[in-house]
Amino acid sequence: MSATLQIISNHFTQTLKRLACHLNEEEDPPRYCTPLDYMVFVFDLDSWSEERCLEYFTNNTFEKCDIISLSDKLGLENLVYPHGIKPSHLLAFCIVLACLSSPTHYKVTLYLFGCSQAYQSIVFNSVISFLYNRFKNILHWDRRRLTLEMIKSYAHAIQGIGGPENIWGFIDGTLRSICRPEQSGVEEILQDIFSEIMEQGRLFLYGDPAYSLSFGIICPFKNTIFHQLTQEEKAFNAKMSGYRSAIEHSFRKVVNLWSFIAFKNGLQIGLSPIGSYYAIAVLLTNLHTCLYGSQISLHFKVIPPSVDSYLNLEF
Numbered sequence: 083m084s085a086t087l088q089i090i091s092n093h094f095t096q097t098l099k100r101l102a103c104h105l106n107e108e109e110d111p112p113r114y115c116t117p118l119d120y121m122v123f124v125f126d127l128d129s130w131s132e133e134r135c136l137e138y139f140t141n142n143t144f145e146k147c148d149i150i151s152l153s154d155k156l157g158l159e160n161l162v163y164p165h166g167i168k169p170s171h172l173l174a175f176c177i178v179l180a181c182l183s184s185p186t187h188y189k190v191t192l193y194l195f196g197c198s199q200a201y202q203s204i205v206f207n208s209v210i211s212f213l214y215n216r217f218k219n220i221l222h223w224d225r226r227r228l229t230l231e232m233i234k235s236y237a238h239a240i241q242g243i244g245g246p247e248n249i250w251g252f253i254d255g256t257l258r259s260i261c262r263p264e265q266s267g268v269e270e271i272l273q274d275i276f277s278e279i280m281e282q283g284r285l286f287l288y289g290d291p292a293y294s295l296s297f298g299i300i301c302p303f304k305n306t307i308f309h310q311l312t313q314e315e316k317a318f319n320a321k322m323s324g325y326r327s328a329i330e331h332s333f334r335k336v337v338n339l340w341s342f343i344a345f346k347n348g349l350q351i352g353l354s355p356i357g358s359y360y361a362i363a364v365l366l367t368n369l370h371t372c373l374y375g376s377q378i379s380l381h382f383k384v385i386p387p388s389v390d391s392y393l394n395l396e397f
Contacts (some may be wrong), residue, residue: 123171123196138194139179143339143366149176150375155395161212169197169205177205182363185345207355213365214272214358217393226394227387237285239382245325250285252326253299288322328378335376336360336367366394 127135128151135146144152150172158171169177173195180191181202188199189371195202218225239251286300293303302322303315311319337344340363349356371379372389379386 091258091383120192121196125170125176125195125197127172127176138181138191139176140396143183143370144179144373149179152389155389155393156213157216158209158212161208163208164204167201167204169201174205174209177202178209179366181206182340182342182359182366183341208372210355210358210362213362214355217365218361220392220394221365227392233285236382236384237385240325243382245322248285249288249322249325250301251287252329253287253289286325290326328381331378332367332376336363339363339367339370 130146133147135149136143139149151158153172153175156171156175158174161171161174163169173336175189177195180186188202188397192199193203197205214221233250238248240249240251241247272319284298286298289299289301302319303311343349343360343363349359369389369392370376372392375386386392
C-alpha cells in the first residue's frame with residue numbers, strides 16, 4: 083500500500099513541475115498569414131480575349147458576349163452587399179463563374195479581378211444567395227412552364243423516339259437531396275396536375291430501381307422471390323434504362339461545367355450554403371442549354387426555351 087502511495091505521489095510531483103515549467107515559458111507569438119501582394123485595378127471584361135474568358139471564367143462554357151448579356155438579365159444590380167462593398171454586376175457574375183468553374187483558391191483569382199480574397203468571398207456567397215432566392219421557384223418546380231400541355235408535349239417527344247406513350251420524364255435516385263421527389267414535393271405537385279384526369283389518361287415519371295411505385299411515378303419491373311421477371315419485362319427494363327440515362331447525362335453535365343461542386347473537401351456543411359451552390363450550378367447549366375442546346379435536347383428533338391422565357395423575363 084505504501085509503495086502505491088509513493089508512486090502516486092511521485093507522479094503528482096512530476097505533473098506539478100511540468101505545469102510550473104509551462105507557466106514560466108514565454109508565450110509564442112501569434113501566428114497569422116502574411117497578406118498577399120496584388121495590384122488593385124478596375125475590372126474590365128472588354129479588354130479580355132474570347133479565349134481568356136473561356137479559360138478562366140466558364141470552363142469553356144459561356145462565350146464573352148453571353149457573359150455580358152446574362153449579367154444584365156439576372157438582376158444583380160438590385161443586390162445589396164454587406165460591409166458596404168459595391169461591385170459591378172458584371173464583376174460579381176464573373177467572380178461566380180470563376181469560382182464555380184473550378185475548385186481554385188481566391189488567392190489565384192485575385193490577380194484576375196484586382197480585389198482581395200475576402201472581397202471575392204463576400205461577393206461570391208452574396209450572389210449565390212441572391213440568385214437562389216430569386217430563381218428557386220423555377221429550380222424546384224417551374225409551375226409556369228411545367229403545365230399539363232407542356233408535360234403532354236414531353237410525352238409525345240419520348241414516344242416519338244420509340245418510348246412508351248404514357249411517360250413524360252425520367253428521375254434518378256441521386257444522393258443530392260434536392261433532387262429527391264419525396265423531399266422536393268414532386269408527388270404532391272403531380273397529384274395537383276393530374277387530379278382531374280382519368281387514371282387511364284395519366285402520364286408518369288419513370289424512376290430508377292431506387293424508387294417505388296407512387297402517384298405519378300413508376301419504376302422498372304423488379305425480380306422478387308414472389309415474381310420472376312418475364313422476357314418481356316426484362317426487355318422493357320433494358321429499353322427504358324437507355325432512355326432514363328438521359329437524366330444521368332444531365333447530372334454529369336452540371337459537374338462537367340461547374341467542377342467546384344464536385345470538390346467534396348472544399349464543401350463543408352454548416353460553413354457554406356452547399357445546397358445553394360448546386361442549385362445555382364443547375365441554373366447556369368440550364369441557361370447554357372438555352373443558349374447552346376444539349377445532347378439531351380437533340381436526342382429527344384425538343385427545342386430549349388430562350389433565356390428570357392426560362393427566366394420569366396418576357397413581358
